[in-house]
Amino acid sequence: xxxxxxxxxxxxxxxxxxxxxxxxxxxxxxxxxxxxxxxxxxxxxxxxxxxxxxxxxxxxxxxxxxxxxxxxxxxxxxxxxxxxxxxxxxxxxxxxxxxxxxxxxxxxxxxxxxxxxxxxxxxxxxxxxxxxxxxxxxxxxxxxxxxxxxxxxxxxxxxxxxxxxxxxxxxxxxxxxxxxxxxxxxxxxxxxxxxxxxxxxxxxxxxxxxxxxxxxxxxxxxxxxxxxxxxxxxxxxxxxxxxxxxxxxxxxxxxxxxxxxxxxxxxxxxxxxxxxxxxxxxxxxxxxxxxxxxxxx
Numbered sequence: 391x392x393x394x395x396x397x398x399x400x401x402x403x404x405x406x407x408x409x410x411x412x413x414x415x416x417x418x419x420x421x422x423x424x425x426x427x428x429x430x431x432x433x434x435x436x437x438x439x440x441x442x443x444x445x446x447x448x449x450x451x452x453x454x455x456x457x458x459x460x461x462x463x464x465x466x467x468x469x470x471x472x473x474x475x476x477x478x479x480x481x482x483x484x485x486x487x488x489x490x491x492x493x494x495x496x497x498x499x500x501x502x503x504x505x506x507x508x509x510x511x512x513x514x515x516x517x518x519x520x521x522x523x524x525x526x527x528x529x530x531x532x533x534x535x536x537x538x539x540x541x542x543x544x545x546x547x548x549x550x551x552x553x554x555x556x557x558x559x560x561x562x563x564x565x566x567x568x569x570x571x572x573x574x575x576x577x578x579x580x581x582x583x584x585x586x587x588x589x590x591x592x593x594x595x596x597x598x599x600x601x602x603x604x605x606x607x608x609x610x611x612x613x614x615x616x617x618x619x620x621x622x623x624x625x626x627x628x629x630x631x632x633x634x635x636x637x638x639x640x641x642x643x644x645x646x647x648x649x650x651x652x653x654x655x656x657x658x659x660x661x662x663x664x665x666x667x668x669x670x671x672x673x674x675x676x677x678x679x680x681x682x683x684x685x686x687x
Contacts, residue, residue: 573666576600
């Protein structure tokens with residue numbers, strides 16, 4: 391069974407539901423997208439849908455800067471000239487309004503009928519039954535490295551070096567080291583933390599704001615670790631995928647003892663001029679309450 395067929399089956403499972411899940415709607419959307427059923431997307435997209443592929447900066451196209459509006463996004467998708475696409479999904483999860491799919495994307499175009507395969511991830515936000523946001527990340531340097539400039543290769547090496555230093559400082563909870571690696575205008579956000587409500591998924595902007603937030607979070611957790619299943623570096627981006635583990639102190643967890651949690655996660659770190667300008671986390675918190683209840687919370 392092809393990956394597209396698997397997506398179609400998942401999407402079909404919720405077609406008769408009046409309250410389709412985020413994952414079902416996102417899967418249906420992917421099926422339409424990779425089948426090049428672009429006109430049908432008008433009924434799937436929110437009117438003010440937003441799309442961005444930061445890793446598309448290797449081509450400096452409009453998608454890497456962000457596209458707003460259903461009409462503009464459909465026009466962009468048509469301009470890609472896809473003749474076929476197959477997404478072999480290695481992992482997927484949905485939490486709150488967000489669904490994440492990652493794996494290998496293979497596609498052909500009119501100008502490249504032989505096809506290209508790349509590591510690929512898409513995060514889809516569903517609001518009121520419509521696709522409101524889509525964020526793509528692809529290892530395009532890995533797929534097209536031979537045709538990329540020396541500058542892009544050099545950027546990727548810097549992203550790997552700085553991204554790894556920052557990643558390990560983050561896991562070691564060394565916000566002092568992290569501060570040294572931050573650009574003055576750095577931003578941090580974990581959109582999937584909206585699962586917890588309140589300001590959990592807030593966007594923090596500026597070095598002082600991010601450092602203060604990190605220091606506050608680090609007071610409530612310990613033993614932060616990340617089992618890396620895969621990682622890649624493309625131009626200004628370092629992407630780490632795997633399983634995050636952390637221990638939440640009893641006072642924060644509301645339990646008699648500290649509680650250790652384990653979640654699938656993706657961390658994306660953006661590096662420009664040797665400094666971290668953005669950090670985004672995407673975490674499968676959907677099992678958080680089950681793990682908390684198992685610990686007596």
